[in-house]
Amino acid sequence: MAPYDHKFAVAPMIDWTDRHCRYFHRQLTGRALLYTEMIVADAAIHGDRERLLGFDQSEHPVALQLGGSDPEKLARAAEIGAGFGYDEINLNVGCPSDRVQSGTFGACLMKTPDVVAAGVAAMKARVSVPVTVKCRIGVDEQDIEPALDALADAAWSAGADALWVHARKAWLQGLSPKENREIPPLDYDRVYRLKQANPDRFIGINGGILCLDEARRHLERVDGVMLGRAAYQNPEVLAGVDALVDGGEPQPVDHSALIEAMAAYAQRHIEDGGRLSHVTRHMIGLFHGFDGARRYRQILSSQATKPGADPDVLREAFAAVDLSTRRSAA
Known part of the structure; x- marks a missing residue:
């Protein structure tokens, strides 16, 4: 398998990054890795697969983000996703919504690194494409130093190919999903420390990044940068991604x-x-x-x-x- 080297990605965003959004974003950048909305493993297994998982071939490279905590279900859903042609399978360990809390997955998994490891290992055993994890730096009252280290170590011990880190805690009680994207303070230095301690692992950063100039500065410290709302709300920013990744001058949008x-x-x-x-x-x-x-x-x-x-x-x-x-x- 080729080394994981996606320097720029558009974040998975529920209700936003559907197949139509990704097709549009792909017209602006050929190099960004595009993510689906989070798809719950049960839905991928039992739901309308073409509606949930279908995509246009022009969207490559495109990653499927799965939500869940049952290793066998995650493995089966990953296998289905790989069969559809996704270039990567990503496990959501960062979403703080009530829906994921009731199912004990998403950001809840920050508390159970062993469950993350079991899920990653099960998916790795069933697919040949990269399996990655997107997480927070911690949840609730966790100390972000040991919490993020434990999650990262568990993911890598199970064979994860990359770790994308939203540089905020998630508060599972008291904050809405929207507030969880804005209120907990950003701590980019915590992600930088993780990278310093793991120079041979791919670590990407996410959270509050507004423009490509900020992305360039992060790329001096980590391997990849992920934009979410900034790319969605002002999509023309994506026109500069290919130059960011490959060098050279950005081309004007036609x-x-x-x-x-x-x-x-x-x-x-x-x-x-x-x-x-x-x-x-x-x-x-x-x-x-x-x-x-x-x-x-x-x-x-x-x-x-x-x-x-x-x-x-x-x-x-x-x-x-x-x-x-x-x-x-x-």
Whole structure:
């Protein structure tokens, strides 16, 4: 197996990083590793697999994030995901929602490194693609020094190929999932210390990273950087990722080609029974700083959700944007 070397990734985000979002993001970057939303292992095994796991081949490299704690179920779900063609299987050890707490997985697993190790080992035994873990630096009252070390050691002892660390604690009681992404203080130095102690392991960092300049600074200390909300809310930031990964100068976005590519994709989705808004809802964040961006957003928000809306709505919204002006950097 080739060494794990994904320097940049777009984080898994529930309700956001579905297949339409990933297709859109892929039009802006060829090098970013794209993640699915978290899929619970039981759903992958028993649910509508094509709806949950299907993706366009252009999305590669793309990783499937699984939620669960039962090693056999995780192994079976990983096997199914690998069969769909995913390039990586990732275990969620960071989500603090009520749903994962009731199932004792996600961030709850920070408290049980042995369960994480069992899950990783079971998945590694069934698939040939990399198996990775995404975690927090700790939960609740844990001391983040031994807690993160114990989780990392357990994951690597079981054969994990990489560890992506959201540099915040998760509070399982008292904070909502949204608050857990914002209120616990960021501690990037804790992730840096983990890397210093494990120079031969792949460690990526996540949490509160807003732009590629920040990403570059993190890459001086760790192996990979993962952006979440910043990439979703201002997707044009992704246009600079390939230059970040490979060197060279970022290429300007061909907005006309981008819109036409997404219009063609949306048309195929509509012909398969979908709706325009399934696609365009992920594109609202385009054109920050351009004159006409507000009108663009208004048209998509009001028109794309109507029954029978077709890709001409996207073209109409794009026509409202003045590409010759940009009031602020993207």
